Amino acid sequence: NAGVMQNPRHLVRRRGQEARLRCSPVKGHSHVYWYRQLPEEGLKFMVYLQKENIIDESGMPKERFSAEFPKEGPSILRIQQVVRGDSAAYFCASSPGTGANTGELFFGEGSRLTVL
Amino acid sequence: GDSVTQMEGPVTLSEEAFLTINCTYTATGYPSLFWYVQYPGEGLQLLLKATKADDKGSNKGFEATYRKETTSFHLEKGSVQVSDSAVYFCALSARNTPLVFGKGTRLSVIA
Numbered sequence A: 001n002a003g004v005m006q007n008p009r010h011l012v013r014r015r016g017q018e019a020r021l022r023c024s025p026v027k028g029h030s031h032v033y034w035y036r037q038l039p040e041e042g043l044k045f046m047v048y049l050q051k052e053n054i055i056d057e058s059g060m061p062k063e064r065f066s067a068e069f070p071k072e073g074p075s076i077l078r079i080q081q082v083v084r085g086d087s088a089a090y091f092c093a094s095s096p097g098t099g100a101n102t103g104e105l106f107f108g109e110g111s112r113l114t115v116l
Numbered sequence B: 001g002d003s004v005t006q007m008e009g010p011v012t013l014s015e016e017a018f019l020t021i022n023c024t025y026t027a028t029g030y031p032s033l034f035w036y037v038q039y040p041g042e043g044l045q046l047l048l049k050a051t052k053a054d055d056k057g058s059n060k061g062f063e064a065t066y067r068k069e070t071t072s073f074h075l076e077k078g079s080v081q082v083s084d085s086a087v088y089f090c091a092l093s094a095r096n097t098p099l100v101f102g103k104g105t106r107l108s109v110i111a
Helices: none
Strands: A005-007 A008-011 A021-022 A033-035 A042-048 A053-056 A066-069 A075-079 A088-095 A111-115 B002-006 B011-014 B018-019 B023-026 B032-038 B046-050 B056-059 B062-065 B076-077 B086-095 B105-110
Touching: A005 A088, A008 A021, A021 A088, A021 A111, A033 A075, A042 A075, A053 B086, A075 A088, A075 B076, B002 B086, B011 B018, B018 B105, B023 B032, B032 B062, B046 B062
Parallel strands: A008 A111, B011 B105
Antiparallel strands: A005 A021, A021 A075, A033 A042, A033 A088, A042 A053, A066 A075, A088 A111, B002 B023, B018 B076, B032 B046, B032 B086, B046 B056, B056 B062, B062 B076, B086 B105
16 A cells, blocks of 8 residues: 555543654655644644654644654654543645645545544 | 635535535635545545646546636536545645645535
């Protein structure tokens, strides 16, 4: 499967715990995006990364949330001290590098976080 | 900033009915426009796209035409099937910025 791979698909955490969501982009894609989908709402952009760089984090909450895309390995979205309002589906998407980027994004199947 | 407005759902249609889901946008310059579809429990899949004015995107019987004069990209299908039941998202991409999505329109097709 050469598509975007996200894991875990489902994650349950208690308030105050940490959640780590992983995303492996399409092979050869160097841009990764994270979106959050709250129940019955659209997708909200969170952060845009290239290898080892955060390009745009304008949609990311200032506290408790962080993202990385290391030189080796998957992109990680980390949520510290989770609260019930963090319950959502988190989608990762990837695209080719600039120049081959038509704006189309390739999405993973999402990680559904439930905070008890 | 850039934004997308699409008709609110849910939309319920009988099989073989005609479908229109309205989408209008606000953007600086000339964005690319997209329709994505999300089936239950799955991620988003690109349905069709158009990159310049008057382009028509089409796929699986769905069509949408990029109308610059009305800043619209309405999705249409002549005869829907039960398998088309899903949530449909209109989106735009401008100036190499991340995709901006509308809130989505849930379509239910009944036999």
